[in-house]
Amino acid sequence: MDLTRYVTTFGQAMQRKYGEKVYKLSVNAAFNCPNRDGSRGIGGCAFCNVNSFSPQTTRYDSVREQIEQGRRRMSQMTGARKFIAYFQAYSNTYGELERLKQLYDEALACDQVIGLAVGTRPDCVPDPVLDLLASYQRQGKEVWLELGLQSARDDTLAAVNRGHGFAEYRDAVQRVRARGLQLCTHLIIGLPGERGSDALDSFARVIELGVDAIKVHPLHIVKGTQLARQWKRGEIEELSLDEYCETVAEIIRRAPPGLIFHRLHGSGSPDYLLAPQWCRSKWGVLGEIHQRLTQKPGEHYLSQ
Numbered sequence: 478m479d480l481t482r483y484v485t486t487f488g489q490a491m492q493r494k495y496g497e498k499v500y501k502l503s504v505n506a507a508f509n510c511p512n513r514d515g516s517r518g519i520g521g522c523a524f525c526n527v528n529s530f531s532p533q534t535t536r537y538d539s540v541r542e543q544i545e546q547g548r549r550r551m552s553q554m555t556g557a558r559k560f561i562a563y564f565q566a567y568s569n570t571y572g573e574l575e576r577l578k579q580l581y582d583e584a585l586a587c588d589q590v591i592g593l594a595v596g597t598r599p600d601c602v603p604d605p606v607l608d609l610l611a612s613y614q615r616q617g618k619e620v621w622l623e624l625g626l627q628s629a630r631d632d633t634l635a636a637v638n639r640g641h642g643f644a645e646y647r648d649a650v651q652r653v654r655a656r657g658l659q660l661c662t663h664l665i666i667g668l669p670g671e672r673g674s675d676a677l678d679s680f681a682r683v684i685e686l687g688v689d690a691i692k693v694h695p696l697h698i699v700k701g702t703q704l705a706r707q708w709k710r711g712e713i714e715e716l717s718l719d720e721y722c723e724t725v726a727e728i729i730r731r732a733p734p735g736l737i738f739h740r741l742h743g744s745g746s747p748d749y750l751l752a753p754q755w756c757r758s759k760w761g762v763l764g765e766i767h768q769r770l771t772q773k774p775g776e777h778y779l780s781q
Contacts, residue, residue, distance in 0.1 A: 480741070480763060483729050483770045487690065487739045491559075491619075498555070499619075501563040501594060502547035504540055506580050508567040510598070522627075522637055524665070526701040526749060540580055544587045561619055562587070563594040570597040570606045578609055585618060592619025594661075599624050599646040602653070611656040622653055623692065623739075625663040629679035633668050638703070643682070650686045659689045661739050666724050667696035667716030669704070673724035680728050690736065693728065694743030695721045698752045705751055718755040722765040729766075730775030741766060 481489055491499035538546075544562055551557050562584035570577065581593055593613065602622070614620040624646065628634055631642040646662075653660050662683050666676045676693075683691065695716050698708045707713045725741055732738075742762045750756060 478760075478764055478767045480767050480770075483767075483774065484732070484738045484741070485736070487737055490737045494619075495559055495591070497559060498557055499559045499561060499591065500551050500555070500557045501561045502544050502551065502590075503563045503565045504543050504584065505538075505566040506540055506564055506569065508564075508569050508571055510567045510571065522639055524637055524668075524696060524698070524702055524704050526699045540583045541587055544584060544590060548587070548589060558589055560587075560590050561592045561594050561621070562590050563596070565594075565596050568597045568601045569595045570603075571601050574605050574609065577606060581609070581613065585613065592621070594621040594623060596623040596625065596663075598641060599626060599649040600641040602649050604652060607652055607656050607658065611658055614658060621659045621661055621690070623661045623663060624649060624653075626679070626683065627663060627665045628668055628671065628675070629682040630671070630675060633671055633675070636669055647686060650688070654687055660687075661690035661692055661737075662688050663692045663694075665696050666693060666721055669696075669707075669713055673720050673727070676724050677727060677731070680731065684731075684733060684736075688736075690739050691728075692739040693725060694740060695753065695756055697743070697745040697750055697756060699745055699749040700751060701749070708752060715753045718753070718762065718765065722762065722769055725766050726769035726773075729770060730773070732775070 480486070488498060540562070544560070548560055551560070564580075564584075581595075584590055584593060593610070595610065602624075607622075610620050610622060626643075626646050627637070627639065629643050629646075634642055650660065664676060664679055664683070666673065680691070696704075698704050698713065698715070704713060708715075729738075742756075742759055744750075744756050744759050747757060755762065
């Protein structure tokens with residue numbers, strides 16, 4: 478199975494750029510979220526339990542300690558020599574500028590760290606923060622801003638208590654693009670009330686605004702969330718493996734040349750995952766996507 482015939486993965490893009498593999502090291506800097514602390518809402522998104530995807534780190538582990546631990550482990554396993562500090566849990570641009578700079582600087586000062594990947598929300602990227610990230614990029618650092626959109630449908634975003642609409646995403650993208658920052662957008666396939674066609678529409682709207690990369694994964698119903706409670710009451714229809722794989726394959730077929738895929742599937746912690754159970758099989762899912770692309774490639778792959 479070789480999906481790189483059909484997609485440019487993040488690892489592939491970094492290998493081409495730096496001549497060797499580059500690995501992300503996940504960092505939990507104990508950020509909060511404006512959709513939890515009352516500034517935008519309370520309770521967070523209906524699908525979100527950060528413990529289901531983020532490493533169990535404590536606020537007593539400094540950014541440097543987390544990176545050093547991850548770097549040593551990854552170096553021993555793979556021989557890696559270049560790393561990107563991935564600020565992943567919650568909204569990693571949500572804080573005072575001085576504190577953000579201190580945390581980002583701490584990460585970039587670690588040995589063999591060549592850049593940052595910063596995950597956040599479209600309504601949480603004020604201009605001073607974008608200017609700070611752009612300044613690192615001008616210094617030659619590898620900088621990625623990852624915006625969690627999830628869906629371009631405002632009714633879907635409201636239904637999952639997202640706390641923002643597509644307008645905030647459009648505004649953020651315009652300001653990100655004006656600074657030349659590399660942008661990755663997250664989309665979730667299978668949100669309540671949506672079909673594969675809705676995800677394709679969201680993808681089209683994202684591409685129209687301009688983006689360097691996307692990250693897609695199926696909706697995970699995990700313990701400790703509003704969706705979990707709805708699922709137990711039989712109110713949530715589970716996304717099927719077939720619909721997910723065909724939707725992702727169609728996204729790849731429609732992708733413009735040069736688009737980077739940071740992720741094609743996501744598998745949450747088995748300790749938290751309730752459904753769909755097929756999410757547990759990463760390579761099985763990727764194999765199904767590859768099979769569909771082999772049977773029906775996109776137009777710009779037909780000559781390969």
